[in-house]
Amino acid sequence: MDSTIREPxxxxxxxxxxxxxxxxxxxxxxxxxxxxxxAEIAKRAGVSTGIVYQYFxxxxxxxxxxxxxxxxxxxxxxxxxxxDPFDKKHFPRIIKSMIQEYIxxxxxxxxxxxxxxxxxxxxxxxxxxxxxxxxxxxxxxKEYLMKNQFSDLYLSEKIHISLGLIDNLCHEIIxxxxxxxxxxxxxxxxxxxxxxxxQGSIKK
Amino acid sequence: MDSTIREPxxxxxxxxxxxxxxxxxxxxxxxxxxxxxxAEIAKRAGVSTGIVYQYFxxxxxxxxxxxxxxxxxxxxxxxxxxxDPFDKKHFPRIIKSMIQEYIxxxxxxxxxxxxxxxxxxxxxxxxxxxxxxxxxxxxxxKEYLMKNQFSDLYLSEKIHISLGLIDNLCHEIIxxxxxxxxxxxxxxxxxxxxxxxxQGSIKK
Amino acid sequence: MDSTIREPxxxxxxxxxxxxxxxxxxxxxxxxxxxxxxAEIAKRAGVSTGIVYQYFxxxxxxxxxxxxxxxxxxxxxxxxxxxDPFDKKHFPRIIKSMIQEYIxxxxxxxxxxxxxxxxxxxxxxxxxxxxxxxxxxxxxxKEYLMKNQFSDLYLSEKIHISLGLIDNLCHEIIxxxxxxxxxxxxxxxxxxxxxxxxQGSIKK
Amino acid sequence: MDSTIREPxxxxxxxxxxxxxxxxxxxxxxxxxxxxxxAEIAKRAGVSTGIVYQYFxxxxxxxxxxxxxxxxxxxxxxxxxxxDPFDKKHFPRIIKSMIQEYIxxxxxxxxxxxxxxxxxxxxxxxxxxxxxxxxxxxxxxKEYLMKNQFSDLYLSEKIHISLGLIDNLCHEIIxxxxxxxxxxxxxxxxxxxxxxxxQGSIKK
DNA sequence: TATGAATGAGTCTTCATTCAT
DNA sequence: AATGAATGAAGACTCATTCAT
Numbered sequence: 001m002d003s004t005i006r007e008p009x010x011x012x013x014x015x016x017x018x019x020x021x022x023x024x025x026x027x028x029x030x031x032x033x034x035x036x037x038x039a040e041i042a043k044r045a046g047v048s049t050g051i052v053y054q055y056f057x058x059x060x061x062x063x064x065x066x067x068x069x070x071x072x073x074x075x076x077x078x079x080x081x082x083x084d085p086f087d088k089k090h091f092p093r094i095i096k097s098m099i100q101e102y103i104x105x106x107x108x109x110x111x112x113x114x115x116x117x118x119x120x121x122x123x124x125x126x127x128x129x130x131x132x133x134x135x136x137x138x139x140x141x142k143e144y145l146m147k148n149q150f151s152d153l154y155l156s157e158k159i160h161i162s163l164g165l166i167d168n169l170c171h172e173i174i175x176x177x178x179x180x181x182x183x184x185x186x187x188x189x190x191x192x193x194x195x196x197x198x199q200g201s202i203k204k
Numbered sequence: 205m206d207s208t209i210r211e212p213x214x215x216x217x218x219x220x221x222x223x224x225x226x227x228x229x230x231x232x233x234x235x236x237x238x239x240x241x242x243a244e245i246a247k248r249a250g251v252s253t254g255i256v257y258q259y260f261x262x263x264x265x266x267x268x269x270x271x272x273x274x275x276x277x278x279x280x281x282x283x284x285x286x287x288d289p290f291d292k293k294h295f296p297r298i299i300k301s302m303i304q305e306y307i308x309x310x311x312x313x314x315x316x317x318x319x320x321x322x323x324x325x326x327x328x329x330x331x332x333x334x335x336x337x338x339x340x341x342x343x344x345x346k347e348y349l350m351k352n353q354f355s356d357l358y359l360s361e362k363i364h365i366s367l368g369l370i371d372n373l374c375h376e377i378i379x380x381x382x383x384x385x386x387x388x389x390x391x392x393x394x395x396x397x398x399x400x401x402x403q404g405s406i407k408k
Numbered sequence: 409m410d411s412t413i414r415e416p417x418x419x420x421x422x423x424x425x426x427x428x429x430x431x432x433x434x435x436x437x438x439x440x441x442x443x444x445x446x447a448e449i450a451k452r453a454g455v456s457t458g459i460v461y462q463y464f465x466x467x468x469x470x471x472x473x474x475x476x477x478x479x480x481x482x483x484x485x486x487x488x489x490x491x492d493p494f495d496k497k498h499f500p501r502i503i504k505s506m507i508q509e510y511i512x513x514x515x516x517x518x519x520x521x522x523x524x525x526x527x528x529x530x531x532x533x534x535x536x537x538x539x540x541x542x543x544x545x546x547x548x549x550k551e552y553l554m555k556n557q558f559s560d561l562y563l564s565e566k567i568h569i570s571l572g573l574i575d576n577l578c579h580e581i582i583x584x585x586x587x588x589x590x591x592x593x594x595x596x597x598x599x600x601x602x603x604x605x606x607q608g609s610i611k612k
Numbered sequence: 613m614d615s616t617i618r619e620p621x622x623x624x625x626x627x628x629x630x631x632x633x634x635x636x637x638x639x640x641x642x643x644x645x646x647x648x649x650x651a652e653i654a655k656r657a658g659v660s661t662g663i664v665y666q667y668f669x670x671x672x673x674x675x676x677x678x679x680x681x682x683x684x685x686x687x688x689x690x691x692x693x694x695x696d697p698f699d700k701k702h703f704p705r706i707i708k709s710m711i712q713e714y715i716x717x718x719x720x721x722x723x724x725x726x727x728x729x730x731x732x733x734x735x736x737x738x739x740x741x742x743x744x745x746x747x748x749x750x751x752x753x754k755e756y757l758m759k760n761q762f763s764d765l766y767l768s769e770k771i772h773i774s775l776g777l778i779d780n781l782c783h784e785i786i787x788x789x790x791x792x793x794x795x796x797x798x799x800x801x802x803x804x805x806x807x808x809x810x811q812g813s814i815k816k
Numbered sequence: 817t818a819t820g821a822a823t824g825a826g827t828c829t830t831c832a833t834t835c836a837t
Numbered sequence: 838a839a840t841g842a843a844t845g846a847a848g849a850c851t852c853a854t855t856c857a858t
Contacts, residue, residue, distance in 0.1 A: 006838085008838090010838085012838095013838070016838095016839095032326055034238055034326075037830080037831055037832075038831075038832060038833080039831075039832090042841095047839080047840090048839060048840040048841055049832095049833090049840085049841065049842090050833095050834085050835085050839065050840055050841065050842090051838075051839055051840075052833095053832090053833065053834075054838075054839080058832075058833080059831095059832065059833095114325045114326060115325070115326060117325040118322045118323070118324075118325035118326035119322070120322075120325075121318045121319070121321040121322035121324075121325065122236050122318060122319055122322035127379075131381040131382060134381070134382070135382050135384070138382075154386065154389050154393065156384065156385065157385055157386060157389055157390045157393055158393060160376070160382070160385065160390075161369070161372070161373070161390065161393055161394060161397070164368075164369070164372035164373075164376075165365070165368070165369060165372075167372075168365070168368035168369075168371075168372065169365070169368075172364070172368075177335045177338070178335065178338070178339050178342075178364070180339070180360065181360065181361055181364065182358065182361055185358050185361055186361045186364075186365065189358065189361055189362060189365055189401060190365060192400075192401075193365070193397050193400060193401050196396075196397060196400040197393060197396075197397050210820080210821085214819095214820075214821070214858090216821080216857095216858095217820080217821060217822090220821080220822090241847080241848055241849080242848080242849060242850080243847095243848085243849095251822075251823090252822060252823045252824060253823085253824070253825095253849090253850085254822070254823055254824065254825095254850090254851080254852080255821075255822055255823075256850090257849090257850060257851070258820095258821080258822085262849075262850080263848095263849070263850090414817085416817095418817090420817095421817075424817095424818095440734050442646055442734075445851080445852055445853075446852075446853060446854080447852075447853095450820095455818080455819090456818060456819040456820055457819085457820065457821090457853095457854090458818065458819055458820065458821090458854095458855080458856085459817080459818055459819075460854095461853090461854065461855075462817080462818080466853075466854080467852095467853065467854090522733045522734060523733070523734060525733040526730045526731070526732075526733035526734035527730070528730075528733075529726045529727070529729040529730035529732075529733065530644050530726060530727055530730035535787075539789045539790060542789070542790070543790050543792070546790075562794065562797050562801065564792065564793065565793055565794060565797055565798045565801055566801060568784070568790070568793065568798075569777070569780070569781070569798065569801055569802060569805070572776075572777070572780035572781075572784075573773070573776070573777060573780075575780075576773070576776035576777075576779075576780065577773070577776075580772070580776075585743045585746070586743065586746070586747050586750075586772070588747070588768065589768065589769055589772065590766065590769055593766050593769055594769045594772075594773065597766065597769055597770060597773055597809060598773060600808075600809075601773070601805050601808060601809050604804075604805060604808040605801060605804075605805050618841080618842085622837090622840095622841075622842070624836095624837095624842080625841080625842060625843090628842080628843090649826080649827060649828075650827080650828060650829080651827085651828095659843075659844090660843060660844045660845060661828090661829085661844085661845070661846095662829090662830080662831080662843070662844055662845065662846095663842075663843055663844075664829095665828090665829060665830070666841095666842080666843085670828075670829080671827095671828070671829095
């Protein structure tokens with residue numbers, strides 16, 4: 001069985017595989033894994049249903065490859081760490097702009113995020129992908145902060161907690177879960193909390 | 205059609221309906237909504253498949269009733285707010301014990317939480333349930349804090365953020381997502397952050 | 409099995425049976441035999457589902473009893489043969505008024521007629537009922553005409569054909585099957601045809 | 613969803629679709645729409661149940677395609693209008709032969725006719741099909757008669773009434789509804805009536 | 817008599833996957 | 838390498854009928 005999965009070598013074949021991944025991932029993001037079927041994937045990719053199973057073990061494999069290809073740009077785009085040296089005074093501003101970018105990015109693909117997050121909770125492989133990405137993101141931020149003289153002490157933990165804070169906040173804002181909330185003030189509170197978290201880490 | 209949904213009047217029938225809800229909810233928690241079928245629910249409940257559809261509109265209705273019956277004890281058990289008056293000095297201790305209880309509770313039903321959280325992201329009705337519960341929890345905590353002389357200013361926002369912080373933390377610890385993390389220290393950081401968040405709210 | 413069907417003796421029980429027949433027949437007429445179920449019948453009759461099967465062998469038996477009770481008034485109401493002696497000159501007028509009454513009657517229960525006619529074609533028992541009724545109707549008309557000096561020769565055949573003609577015409581008019589048709593003229597043609605059919609039968 | 617209906621391109625596939633239509637239509641004709649199921653259709657067609665739903669939206673679609681394919685030959689075969697010019701003297705003979713052909717044709721598929729007629733009364737789509745066919749038949753006959761110098765005046769109405777007359781007659785004869793009837797004489801009466809109906813239309 | 821709870825076989829339909837070409 | 842036809846098990850839901858009380 002497994003041996004029938006072909007890794008395409010020819011350019012056209014590679015493109016075809018690519019198209020399937022793109023189509024599958026898009027469809028999953030738009031409608032959810034359980035609400036689409038392989039025939040639809042094949043159709044959107046412009047290939048036959050048969051060929052799908054020559055490149056992929058099963059439907060699930062398409063999701064995973066899609067996640068690996070496109071998950072990054074979809075879920076972790078904010079981590080375009082600023083090039084220029086970090087100035088402590090700008091800490092709030094930097095975080096605020098991160099939040100804004102994060103929100104902006106998620107707004108364009110609300111359903112995508114929700115559908116994929118659903119999988120995170122029910123599909124171990126998808127979960128593993130996200131755990132890894134979370135960790136990588138933490139590492140990138142850590143490296144950046146250390147370049148800017150942040151103390152190493154529990155930096156990963158602090159970053160991880162802070163990213164979670166931002167994530168929660170953005171989710172709340174995007175899905176507007178509770179309209180009794182004052183979102184502007186929430187942003188301030190979160191920024192402030194993050195500042196406090198890193199207070200001891202900033203070397204003078 | 206809709207009128208065929210019966211609200212059982214006889215005692216034994218009520219128990220039977222209860223059993224279906226319990227069986228359905230358990231099964232969903234153990235295996236996930238999409239991995240179980242109505243026949244299994246009926247079997248576990250010790251009833252015929254037919255009876256299921258006399259008490260419930262469809263499979264989904266079983267989930268929702270289960271959530272309404274058992275969701276609270278499963279997801280919001282920590283909110284047994286302490287009876288005795290709040291002492292500022294005990295703030296960290298209170299939060300810590302909340303976290304511990306939270307973790308304890310979730311550990312016994314790991315999959316349950318994950319399967320249900322998966323639904324939160326893909327099922328609007330389930331999402332609505334959680335949004336409501338989140339808000340109610342916030343309200344309970346708010347009332348408690350205000351009884352203990354916390355200032356009203358953005359209290360909801362602060363509570364909500366803090367609960368999110370705790371939630372993230374516990375999730376991280378339970379699922380042990382990144383074993384490079386120092387969980388004890390994370391707990392400390394979170395507690396500290398929460399303290400800071402409420403700093404301005406505590407009246408002297 | 410059969411022995412369990414009870415013929416109610418008590419007044420209240422008889423009323424109950426009556427209610428079931430009425431409810432069942434109405435429901436069938438409104439929605440069609442295959443689109444209703446016994447639970448609905450019981451509900452509309454205000455009885456329990458169980459009792460239905462103490463008075464009737466099965467769902468079909470309800471239809472048949474309903475047909476026997478109410479079929480006549482629904483399908484053969486026009487055969488209120490005029491009391492006063494027949495005057496040859498009034499032949500067209502009599503037929504015309506028959507047609508009008510027929511149409512009037514059918515208009516109020518379009519679906520009823522269609523649903524029952526559907527059964528006539530697929531259910532032998534229902535078909536038998538209608539054949540019998542057709543024949544009875546023919547007989548009534550025959551008797552009437554013979555009282556009025558119509559010759560006996562092939563009278564049944566002529567009546568039967570004429571009634572069919574009227575039936576077709578009314579159906580066409582009620583369901584407005586082809587709006588290119590001139591219905592007033594059709595009525596005239598039919599009346600005229602019937603006159604011709606009976607021409608030889610009228611004794612001078 | 614809808615897009616999953618495939619129009620087969622390969623020769624063998626087309627044949628298979630054809631087989632399903634044939635099997636479905638036959639089965640419906642033999643046993644009635646409500647008394648057969650898709651599994652039976654698939655079995656008789658020698659295919660799997662799955663393929664049925666790749667060619668047809670649902671069970672009902674099979675009926676409709678069957679009707680479109682085979683309805684004509686089954687219900688309107690008599691309308692093989694004679695090629696040779698019409699001679700007024702032969703009017704009775706022509707009608708008589710039409711009747712005989714009609715009866716002959718219907719005798720071979722008694723149940724088919726009944727089952728389909730049942731649908732006409734309960735299924736709007738089937739009804740629409742028959743209304744259309746009725747009209748077309750009328751048009752064909754009209755054209756034929758006009759070629760033979762029949763006057764246009766209310767010709768459609770007359771034809772329609774006459775066809776109804778024939779239809780009733782044949783139905784009576786085939787199903788032998790009332791064995792007290794003298795069928796030979798009925799035929800004569802009908803022919804005579806039709807002659808009378810067209811009397812004014814025949815130009816001298 | 818009467819209730820309404822309970823049964824379970826049966827129905828349509830879907831879809832991941834395989835196969836013949 | 839590719840097609841798209843074909844499979845068939847599985848799933849949600851219905852309903853005439855029976856049963857326990």
